[in-house]
Amino acid sequence: MIKLTDMRRQNTALGTFLAVAFLLTPSIYSQSQETTGPQSLETDPVVLAVQGSGPQSPSELLETTEILLNLGRFDLAQQYLDQLLQAKIDDEGLAALQRQFGSVLFYRFLREPQLGPSGIQFAKAVLQAAYRLSHDSARIERLISQLEDPAAEVRQTVITDLQEADTAAIGPLLKVLVDPARTSIHRLAREILRALGKPATDPLLAVLDSRDPAFHRVVIELLGDLGASHAAESLIQLAIDSEVEPSWQQTARQSLRKIVGVIPRHREATLFLRRRIDHYWSGQSPTAPDHENLVRVWHWDRQQQQLTSSKVTTEIAAVSQAARLAQDLQALNPGDLEARQLHLMTHLAASKLVGGLDQPLSKQVIANARSFGLNMSERVLTEALQTNRPAAATAALEVLGQMGQADLLRSASAYPHPVVLALDDRDRNVRFAAAGAIMNIDSQNAYPGSSSLIKTLAHFVGATGGRQALVGFPNAKRAGDLAGSLQLLGFETEVAHTGNNLFQLASRLPDCEIILLSDALARPGASELIQTLRRDARTAEIPVGLMARWDNLAYVQAIAAGDALTLAISELHTPSGAQACVANLLSLRNSPVVSPQKRTQHAQMALSWLTKIVERTADYSFYDVLRWQDSIENAIYKPELSAQASRLLGLLGSPSNQRALVSFASQPTWPLALRQAAADGLRVAVNRRGILLTKREILQQYDRYNDSRELDHSTQAVLGSILDTLETPRQTRLLKKV
Numbered sequence: 001m002i003k004l005t006d007m008r009r010q011n012t013a014l015g016t017f018l019a020v021a022f023l024l025t026p027s028i029y030s031q032s033q034e035t036t037g038p039q040s041l042e043t044d045p046v047v048l049a050v051q052g053s054g055p056q057s058p059s060e061l062l063e064t065t066e067i068l069l070n071l072g073r074f075d076l077a078q079q080y081l082d083q084l085l086q087a088k089i090d091d092e093g094l095a096a097l098q099r100q101f102g103s104v105l106f107y108r109f110l111r112e113p114q115l116g117p118s119g120i121q122f123a124k125a126v127l128q129a130a131y132r133l134s135h136d137s138a139r140i141e142r143l144i145s146q147l148e149d150p151a152a153e154v155r156q157t158v159i160t161d162l163q164e165a166d167t168a169a170i171g172p173l174l175k176v177l178v179d180p181a182r183t184s185i186h187r188l189a190r191e192i193l194r195a196l197g198k199p200a201t202d203p204l205l206a207v208l209d210s211r212d213p214a215f216h217r218v219v220i221e222l223l224g225d226l227g228a229s230h231a232a233e234s235l236i237q238l239a240i241d242s243e244v245e246p247s248w249q250q251t252a253r254q255s256l257r258k259i260v261g262v263i264p265r266h267r268e269a270t271l272f273l274r275r276r277i278d279h280y281w282s283g284q285s286p287t288a289p290d291h292e293n294l295v296r297v298w299h300w301d302r303q304q305q306q307l308t309s310s311k312v313t314t315e316i317a318a319v320s321q322a323a324r325l326a327q328d329l330q331a332l333n334p335g336d337l338e339a340r341q342l343h344l345m346t347h348l349a350a351s352k353l354v355g356g357l358d359q360p361l362s363k364q365v366i367a368n369a370r371s372f373g374l375n376m377s378e379r380v381l382t383e384a385l386q387t388n389r390p391a392a393a394t395a396a397l398e399v400l401g402q403m404g405q406a407d408l409l410r411s412a413s414a415y416p417h418p419v420v421l422a423l424d425d426r427d428r429n430v431r432f433a434a435a436g437a438i439m440n441i442d443s444q445n446a447y448p449g450s451s452s453l454i455k456t457l458a459h460f461v462g463a464t465g466g467r468q469a470l471v472g473f474p475n476a477k478r479a480g481d482l483a484g485s486l487q488l489l490g491f492e493t494e495v496a497h498t499g500n501n502l503f504q505l506a507s508r509l510p511d512c513e514i515i516l517l518s519d520a521l522a523r524p525g526a527s528e529l530i531q532t533l534r535r536d537a538r539t540a541e542i543p544v545g546l547m548a549r550w551d552n553l554a555y556v557q558a559i560a561a562g563d564a565l566t567l568a569i570s571e572l573h574t575p576s577g578a579q580a581c582v583a584n585l586l587s588l589r590n591s592p593v594v595s596p597q598k599r600t601q602h603a604q605m606a607l608s609w610l611t612k613i614v615e616r617t618a619d620y621s622f623y624d625v626l627r628w629q630d631s632i633e634n635a636i637y638k639p640e641l642s643a644q645a646s647r648l649l650g651l652l653g654s655p656s657n658q659r660a661l662v663s664f665a666s667q668p669t670w671p672l673a674l675r676q677a678a679a680d681g682l683r684v685a686v687n688r689r690g691i692l693l694t695k696r697e698i699l700q701q702y703d704r705y706n707d708s709r710e711l712d713h714s715t716q717a718v719l720g721s722i723l724d725t726l727e728t729p730r731q732t733r734l735l736k737k738v
Contacts, residue, residue: 044071044073046071047068047071047073047076050064050067050068050071051076055080058084058087058089058093058097059096059097059100061080061083061084061087062080062084062097062101062105063101064080065077065080065081065084066101066105068080069108069112069115074112074114074115077115078115078116078118078119081109081115081118081119081122082118084122085118085121085122085125089125091129091132091133092133094125094126094129094130095126095129095130095133095134097126098126098127098129098130099130103127103130106122106123106126106127107123109122109123110123110124134161134164134165134166134168135165135166135168137168137172137306140162140165140168140169140172141172143158143161143162143165144158144162144172144173144176144185144189146158147159147185147188147189148184148185155188159188159191159192159195162192163192163195163196166196166199167196167199167200167203167298167307167309169192169196170193170196170200170203170204170307171300171305171306171307173189173192173193174193174207174215174218174219175305176189177189177190177193177218178214178215178218190222190225193222194222194225194226197226198226198227198228200222200226201223201226201228201230201231202287202296202297202298203298203307203309204219204222204223204226204231205223205231205234205298206297206298206299206300206307207219207300207307208220208223208234209234209300209324210299210300210302212300212302212305216245216248217247217248217251220235220238220248220251220252220255221251221254221255223235223255223259224251224254224255224256224257224258224259225255225258227258227259228259229259229260230286231255231259232256232259232260233272233273233276233325234324234325234328235252235255235256235259236256236264236269236272236273236328237269237273237328237329237331237332238252239252239253239256239263240263240264240265240266240269240332241331241332243331266332269332270329270332270333273325273328273329273332274329276325277322277325277326277329277342277346280318280319280321280322280325281318281319281322281346282318283314283315283318284318285314285317285318286317286318286321287317289314290311292311293313293314294311294312294313294314295311295312295313295314295316295317296309296310296311297309297310297311297312297316297317297320312354315353316350316353316354319346319349319350319353319391320350320353320354322346322350323343323346323347323349323350326339326342326343326345326346326347327343327347329342329343330342330343340372340376341376341379341380341383344369344372344376344377344380345380345383345384345389345392345396346392347365347368347369348361348365348369348380348391348392348395348396348399349384349389349391349392349395351365351395352391352392352394352395353391357390357391357394357429358429358598360398361395361398361399365395366398366399366402369395369399369403370399370403374400374403374404374408377396377399377400377403378396378400378418380392380396381393381396381397381400381418381419381422382418384396385418385421385422385425385430388426388590390425390427390429390430390591393422393425393427393430393433394427394429394430394433397419397422397430397433397434397436397437398433398436398437400419400437400441401419401433401436401437401438401439401440401441402440404419404437404440404441405441406441406442406443406444406445407443407445408441408443409438409441409443409447409448409450410443410445410447411447411448413448414448415448416447416448416449416452417447417448417449419434419437419438419441420434420438420447420448420449420450420452420453421449422434422437423435423438423449423452423453423455423456423537424452424537425537426537426540426541426590427541427590427591428510428541428594428602429591429594431456431537432460432602432605434456435453435456435457435460435606435609436605438453439609439612444619444620445622446622450622450623451623451624453623454610454613454623454624454625454627454628455628457606457609457610457628458606458610458628458631458632459507459508459510459538459631460510460599460602460603460605460606461603461606461607461610461631461632461635461641461645462508462509462510462511462603462631462634462635463510463511463599463600463602463603463638463641464492464511464638465511465596465597465599465600465603465638465640466492466511466596467490467491467492467511467513467596468491468492468493468494468509468511468512468513469483469486469491469492469493469494469512469513469514469515469516470493470494470495470496470502470505470506470509470512470514470515470516471483471486471493471494471495471496471515471516471517472495472496472497472499472502472515472516472517472518472521472529473495473497473516473517473518473520473521474497474498474518474520474521474522475520476495476497478518478571479495479496479497480495482516482572482578483495485572485574485575485578486514486516486578486582488575488578489575489578489579489582491513491514491582492511494509496521497521498521498522498523499521499522499523499524499525499526499528499529499532500523500524502515502517502521502529503529503532503533503536503539506533506538506539506542507536507538507539508538508631510538510599510602510603511596511599512539512542513542513543513586513593514542514543514544514545514582514585514586515533515542515543515544515545516544516545516547516572516581517529517530517544517545517546517547518547518571519546519547519548519549519552519555519556520549526546526556526559527559530544530546530559530563530566534563534565541565541589541590541591542565543565543566543567543585543586543588543589544563544565544566544567544585545566545567545569545581545584545585546559546560546566546567546568546569547569547570547571547572548568548569548570548571549571550570553568553570556568564588565588565589565590567581567584567585567588569581600640600641603635603638603640603641604640604641604644607632607635607641607644607645607648608644610625610632610648611644611647611648611651613625614648614651614652615651625652626652626654629649629652629654629656629657632645632648632649632652632657633645633649633656633657633660636649636660636661636664636678637664639671639674642664642670642674642677642678643673643674643677646661646664646674646677646678646680646681647677647680647681647684648681649661649681649685650680650681650682650683650684650685650688651684651685651688652685653684653685653686653688653689653692654689654692655692655693657685658682658685658686658691658692658693659693659697661678661679661681661682661685662678662682662693662697662701662722664678665678665679665682665718665719665722666701666704666718666719666722668711668712668715672714672715672718675715675718676718676721679718679721679722679725682722682725683721683725686725686726686728691726693726698726701719701722701723701726702723704719705719705720705722705723
């Protein structure tokens with residue numbers, strides 16, 4: 001960055017140049033006329049003076065650009081920017097321009113639309129080159145080696161360059177401080193780190209959190225020197241835990257005194273840490289988010305001994321900090337059961353959020369959870385379900401699915417195990433994790449709540465892979481108009497004219513993202529219907545837009561005030577109004593909408609689990625899959641699920657299942673492979689349960705085959721295979737008679 005004195009020097013030089021330009025204008029103007037001829041239309045003497053100076057080097061071209069920009073001649077400034085772009089200046093040259101002119105000029109280029117794309121392109125090139133060069137690890141190492149230069153001017157320049165490298169210099173400088181062969185520059189390295197100020201605190205805390213013994217004492221000492229108040233919470237356990245290495249503890253106590261002035265007693269430290277954990281556990285970010293509502297977090301790679309950073313949501317940053325402090329709390333209170341539970345719950349939640357809610361936990365996280373014991377994971381799950389912590393609940397279910405034995409779900413009482421209770425959780429990811437845990441535990445005996453598993457899997461199977469919405473309106477025309485507006489926004493929309501009908505639709509549509517509901521809907525009315533939706537796990541998280549008639553807005557607002565996922569709105573009459581309403585409704589959700597791709601994956605997994613249950617009926621006789629056959633039959637018409645659904649319907653083999661398979665396989669509009677899968681499913685069904693079609697349905701199939709003369713050979717083959725399946729049992733009976 002340019003210093004104030006340099007800026008004054010530049011401004012003085014600019015003023016001198018303009019003064020001289022006015023004095024010399026006649027001669028320059030005459031020269032310009034000689035060189036440009038009568039074609040030149042420029043008459044401004046200052047501009048002519050600037051052009052007549054003949055800039056050649058990148059520095060001269062950029063200075064000329066700045067002068068023309070100050071004169072308001074954006075057209076000419078853009079020409080010089082184009083020359084700079086065409087010069088293809090390397091990173092060293094671009095960074096040198098940034099050092100000479102400062103960053104302000106290039107940010108001005110970014111904000112000035114009249115410079116066109118040239119201004120943006122050149123400014124980005126300069127700023128990015130300066131950043132790359134200042135953060136280049138090889139360059140930083142070269143600069144650090146020059147700290148030993150005997151010349152004071154060289155050392156001062158190096159110190160300035162390292163400070164400009166900002167957080168990129170922290171890791172290399174830390175390595176200097178722990179290197180006994182470089183003690184001659186320890187003092188300078190420490191001064192540079194201190195000069196970086198409080199922005200260096202979070203990277204240093206990341207090194208501290210890594211528990212890297214080589215850097216522990218140095219980092220603790222630097223944190224005390226920097227004096228950032230939020231570093232104190234990370235030093236408390238080190239300062240008062242009797243199990244901490246004595247030299248580290250002494251340094252931590254000194255640093256803590258520098259920051260807060262005192263060393264707390266054990267009880268005070270415990271209460272303080274609990275308050276800070278509650279603060280972060282409630283969602284308060286440890287640092288202020290940026291304009292994208294993201295927080296930069298730092299990581300120390302112990303193997304590579306280097307710092308990296310990434311941007312995460314405020315939730316991830318908050319829960320991760322809660323987990324770190326919960327670990328310190330348990331270290332201070334190793335025999336406290338609640339501290340152990342809090343440590344495991346925050347650790348599992350942070351691991352799941354960082355790794356992704358739909359991604360499996362790492363082996364290291366699973367092993368760490370195992371060390372707490374099965375009972376502690378059960379306690380965590382119970383607490384997470386009761387306090388609505390979906391990330392912790394999902395992770396605990398995954399752990400229990402791997403740790404639990406077959407008898408885990410059995411109970412002496414009729415009350416279901418927490419894993420089974422999770423099947424009725426409001427959060428979709430929790431319900432899916434619960435189903436996965438139960439299938440991994442693989443209980444082959446009935447257990448309390450076992451019917452909920454099949455209901456949950458059937459609900460997942462209903463996924464379409466698209467976006468769905470529901471409209472509840474007693475007037476069919478208005479309902480159709482609203483559905484049309486939602487369809488324009490990409491929603492497949494179902495319509496209901498009574499409250500009961502709407503709930504039935506909502507409970508069997510796993511892709512439903514929003515509901516538009518009229519306050520005039522009856523049987524039941526809006527207030528009772530919303531309560532019913534919230535009580536059912538399948539519909540509890542669907543936002544509702546409750547539309548009020550012109551004279552009923554106060555009543556609708558009172559209903560919405562009692563439900564966080566209900567929004568009181570006036571009746572919608574325009575597509576733009578519907579679009580704004582949808583955006584507002586989706587913003588009410590406690591968790592992001594599960595993507596269509598992930599919903600399809602859930603449906604595919606649910607079908608594979610149901611297939612396993614039906615294939616091993618003797619082991620899972622207590623499950624009633626046939627009760628939910630409608631959902632499976634509907635799945636056959638979803639291309640991503642069709643082949644799996646055909647296989648499952650064949651294993652079930654009921655009359656309704658056989659009709660669905662025959663009907664689908666006989667429709668030539670579906671892909672050949674899917675029709676063949678349905679025909680194969682029919683063959684399985686007939687082999688397992690015999691022909692359960694009526695005589696009329698069988699005769700209809702012969703008619704279909706006879707009518708297929710004009711169709712392609714593949715379709716004829718599929719229809720022929722269906723008849724072969726239907727005729728095989730009859731031929732078998734005739735052979736037995738002979």
